[in-house]
Amino acid sequence: MNLINLLIAGGMTLVPGEDEGRWVQGFSEHLNGPARSSAPARIMPMFPDTYQWTLVDSSFYELMVPPGGRCVILADSVLKRLVNWEVPDWPLTPLAIQAVKAAPAWLQDDLADNLSFLSPDLQDTYALYILNSPDPRFVDEIAFQVAHVSPEILSHEYFYPQLILVNAQYMYQLDEILDYVQILDYPGPDYYSTTVYRMVNLSGDTVDYQLDPFFYYYYIVHPELSDEMPRMDWWVYNRWWRDFYAFYHDPGYPLFVDSLAKARVVWTVTDHAVVLPADRPFDDTCCALNMIGNWVARTVNFPAVGDRPIEPNIIAKEHDGNCGELQDALAAAGRTGLVPMTSICTFPEDHVWNEFYLDGSWHPMQVDLGFNPTHINDSSIAYDSGKQITEAFEWRSDGHGDTHTHIYSKTCSLTVYVYDRDTTPIEGARVMIYGVWDYGRYYSGWGFTDEEGKAEFELGDSTIIMLKIYTKIGDWPVLYDTITVSANPGEHFYETAYLDSVLPGPHPGAQSPGDSVPVFKIQLNLDRLRSEHHGYARCRTSYNDYQGFYHYYNEKHDTGYLSVYLLDSVNYAKYMAGEDFEALYSIEDYTGGSLEFLAPRTSGKWYLLMSNEKRLSTTQLTYATVRLWFNGEAEVVEKPGLADFVFSVAPCPAVGKCRVRFSAPALVPTSLRLYDASGRLVSVIYDGPGDGEIHTAELVGQPGVYFLKLVQKERSWVRRVVLLD
Template structure:
């Protein structure tokens, strides 16, 4: 009996020593758990369009005194709007988001307009010292690198930008090397569509050459977003973008111990292009003779095949206990499994200006790549696979659950339909205990073999829905996590969904979290009486799209104590709340979601209101996203502050003081109107200055009559040349007045 026991223990130890190592290098989710219940079938209700109101300003007999243009992502539990000050009858912007410093405004408007909302959103989440660090990085950048630097900042997590592990030098080097390597490569060129001073929506991309299936040499331009996400972004999958000491063994727990200062470490984009070790080939020598990116006529003398050769001649397929995520360290080891190969391949392709991403199946414990050539093409260099996506199912015998692509910011997109011939759809609806949809809920999909295998993770949209594309012949289970609670209520358990999903099957289930979504309690008092028709605030607003805001599933920064989050654009309108309150009720609403409002438009995706302002107290007109749990609408709003231009006997109101008004529109492109009031005839001048105090344009200097005056500025200097986008000062000087105001020119 004693000998038998020893023999059994020996076999167990040997089995554990020779167990096959994992292929992927992402951290594992627990495989323990149990089934808590069967999820009920969900029957989608008819969706009722949100309430809306007319959107036209009636401006007859009203004169614009000030304005505020808003285009901003509005996170959950946030407000943004305009405050009326009774003391001086002026208005000012206010926000619960953070401080809009002049430097930050200048940086945002230096970036292309199409990424400004995302850039503003991430900068507002940073501490003042980190915000100014990244703001200065953009403000000090020059063309053609501005858009690449700004995009990488805008689409990095606030957690990373706040961390001391992030450095502006890496972002600058990342952008500069794209243009440096462009000079070496014959098969691809960087193309700039406009500049920061010539086009507010400027962008860059690449154009590459290839032979099509007819043997014709053609040029293809990469779509804008693919260029920025899959060539420019300095992050690949779960690694921390940083300078790495290639000689230091990478810690499997935090993957951060080999991060060093820029002066000591190496960044993969520039390092891997020219590094030379022993007899290993040099990548720059391999690429500089290539003339095409990927040929479809059987000619394999292209960049994809050259990279595949180089990867396999600098790597071997095996592993030891160290499983690095950093491409610099992977190269130094010269071996790895599919996890290392996938990260390595993405880095090599992107530095070669080829769009590339990583594809994962956590349930299948395998990862590989795709590159872009007018479509995403399957690629696994270690096995020589190019455009053979069903090889795993039909050649290896894999039966995938979910297969997904991991974007640089950690967002996961299902691509199961490309890698499985049998496909089912599972919709999971998440609601609170009263049936209200929960947005931004984290839904974990699993299937069961020897234990529960986490198969895919996604987050609910504004309707509380998430849809999974899954392979057939598996039984699927789910659990949901929210800041308000979880379901099933026992940690580590799952609700059963479908058993043995069939090809073409469509399944829908509801998970109900025992909690209550935030609810605003607002008493609508109606617009207050205003005995004097003098000032009013007009607000036109819309929320044309929104962002799903979720926590990143695999990111090495999580080991530092804070989990990064991503923002995924959804091209559907979102509902928001619009309120007008006095100061006390605004504070009540902020703290308790309880107030009396003089106007309340709940759950609407657009609207318009005019509010005649009683002058005895401060007033707040604001847009609110406090009844969402996580998701964030994009707010587009114009707020006008107007003065009634005609009195009771149709006489113009007398001008008693010299006044310089806010320009309109502001921000502006290409021109704006500057209005000023003069009480009596005098000598006056109106000039434009840059932030260095240098005169840009003299708009007027000379005698001026009493009354209201408007002068347009077309965004040119005294020489007639268009000026660059950014913040400018305009100054009115007269006998008894010297006033300066700010304005922003968009480019």
């Protein structure tokens, strides 16, 4: 046994060098406020944390965990290192990352999420449109389209990427022409645009009305209207509809931009229905809504004959259509005039129309077929020939659905819960609502379940209401479920569906911690854990594309959910094999903040699992920091090769002096160095080939904190030394 006496000096806390770990000096700035924390159900063994801990490693991760995905960090008790065992690759190209950073802060998560579903070449293509915008005013409009036009459309052979630029250019060109509206651009990290309108209010005063930016982006900027593929190729005369509607007309038909340029106000607000005759003139005393309806009535002035186009340009060029064509034409005309427009559908009752958003709410608008009147703020248009409606379904441009039934009808409400066989809520289930009319059962709208497995609907009264649920792990029921055959106004219905299948993902039991002394402490901090929820709707490339395809939209939620588990080697292997397993720690649906795990030496390796595997359609985003601490008071005994491994400091803390014991396996290169708190080397205690002995060194010195570093071949260990007065 070798005995070494050493006099040492005091100092401050050591910052370990590269060999001891990877260190992060700061965190990304918050874009949308602080993370929310919660206290979910958890398995948390109670170790009394009264130990002296030494930080031995630290890692930082910017994570995007897709549906069904996970992140696994290995804490290696031999190397005393954190290892990126299974970390999702950041899915964006360098150019796409630049584009995300150039976008408004409020849009960055949506943009990153949508780009992640594109190929690297397409990511770069769309990134360059954002980064190389010919006018800085266009950047937010271009970035919004890249973030909220579905990846399926952005990558489709019929979609021209330059459309997103052309669309923005014509918006600002029309802004210069139209007198009743102005696009406003607000600078700053959260920069955004919106529109302000001149409007006559109910008191007869001319006032300015500024639109909430949400409605500007989704109902003016977004290039889709409902289920049509946005195109500007030969099929639609090689022109974008905002250009075609504004600046093209056949002989004998009015030119839209000339007509609308006369309007001085967007709307003369009324609290009652206004029905305007079809043969009225374009007059500068008319509001913009009046002129938009007048132009559509004169341009699409015959009932539908022959084919039934869904493309605004073809509808305007062929000059005929029923309610479906007139809905598309009015939506395109309104948005060409920079007025927020949406599409309202009562599919089982075979009727559709529009709404515009002004004065803080949605208002009905319809142009009757065959050169007939324009209805403004007239809710009676829903009762086409006296029909009772199942649901007034609002089809947002990106495919998201909502219900506006209360504008037109007395209502009942429906709440649907969807669970798997183990009663786990299923998010992302598509709940389809069906009604019945002369032609049989037909869907009226849809919604998607949230994190609680819940979807809610506002439906009409006095009608038959049915539903069916579609998920990635099975559908329910086999046929259809009838909710009611004649609901009373104000009645509320609940439906709970249990699928026969079970959600994928971890379902651990509780592992006993045993009596071992904790050797490691693992700290996890999930900062700004938020989520991107995805739904889908049908898109058609043309009127004769009857099958179409599903395309996905995204919606950001400020709260995200990751389930966190700590597994030893045996249980991690069982988990990966799909067998029953146990977790030392288990926290389901954690919503962010800090966690600490104390791990005993029952396993040489501990696996920190952050799981999104139970999510079918939601991506989780967060900034994760993992820190690994070592309990220097716990003597480590292993067999790295030729001799038992020993490296301990006792007592610690100590008064005046302490003793360090370490093994030096025969012929294994070994060094033991002492550092003061500033990181300065104080002394080399041992340096040379091992002799197969266990050595003891007595350390005597001034009060302070010191660190011992033992290196053998490519492996290293650190122990903290605390001397007191």
